Amino acid sequence: MAGKPEGYIEVADRIAAFYERYPNGVIQTTGWDQVEVAGQVFIVVQSRVYREPSDALFGVGTAWEQYPGRTPFTRGTELMNCETSSWGRALASIGLAGRHIATVEDLTANGTVKPSNVLSPAGQGFVSWTAKEKVPADKIKLALGAMGIAFGNKRLKTIVASLSDEQVAILRERLSV
């Protein structure tokens, strides 16, 4: 995927690989909390990964996410993003990772990955939907224009990545009519 560091494996791919390798395995979110560090609020999520129900050496992952999210991609979905990050880290702790343990969201936050290349789950869903439904590019541009969004020479994915989940939902609704 463009914008990801070499060797990085998406969390979704890690989950798929985990269940393939451990059909009886379980990924569990064990809890979440809200903490304040240096005047900033963070959501903290902890997860466990069991290779089988009786796995005594389960993998553990902890992640935090600033609240409210700092970008349009994370705002409103802080807890969900954080949970995904913690699963990614728990999977990495049992060896299911690329060369990097950080999730793509972590990398986005610290500037390793440019946010313009990252789609939220809603954005990903939208892009897949337009491809599946063969929505003409001009119609998408028209709907963007109708929402007051300039598109320039940018690729659809880049434009969608810059939208909030709410905007993506409105765009899809307008195109569905």
Add this chain to the structure above:
Amino acid sequence: MFDLPKNMKPLADGDTQSVLPDGQQILYRDGNHTYRRITDEGSTPLKSVSSLVSKVDGGNSDGLVEWAWRLGTEGVHWKEARDSKGNLGTSVHAALEALAQGAIPDLEDFDEQARGYITAICSWWLDDQPECVDQEFVVAHPTLDYAGRVDLLVDIKGERWLVDLKTSNKISAKFHHQMGLYAMAMDACGIGRPDRLALLHALPDGEFVFLESIVRDEHVALIPQCVMGLAAHNKEQKAVEL
């Protein structure tokens, strides 16, 4: 049923020369928005639709004076405000023209001031999915001697609509009269009468109102004669005063 103007020859400076289905040849001068009918004997001026309705509906200039005075109190010269509004109208019309030709206007290409209006017309185009039949063409009434330029003729859900774009703050009665005069001229010069008439009122916040004009011939048929009668009366009056 519809026979659109043929040989609309583009001339220099945005001027055009059109041959209407009934054989009238109309020269449109873009610089001063004037129309002339060309015949073998020469050419005769025609009243423009907008000047006709302004004479009837906007004859009272108090409103304009008040508008200019109010701008003055805000430190804005009325000429600047008028030109800026004119440029805005031109930009938004250009965006509608692009849509009618199958292109999607990109907000990036327009001034900040025009973007809301363009958002509005994109929104209308997306919602109503009009199919463009023709745009920016000249119509002229063969006997009432007036002419105008139509913004858009489109098909929406099987009906033919004549659409005029407005970016003004308010919709006044004269805009509806304008639509009636266009429709009457289209019928009289052989183009054919559209099924329905509408004003597309684009607003600066990206919203639009698609307002149907239900004006009929009998509402507007007397406007050209009234204006001509008024002009003749004024001329006579001046002659008496001299």
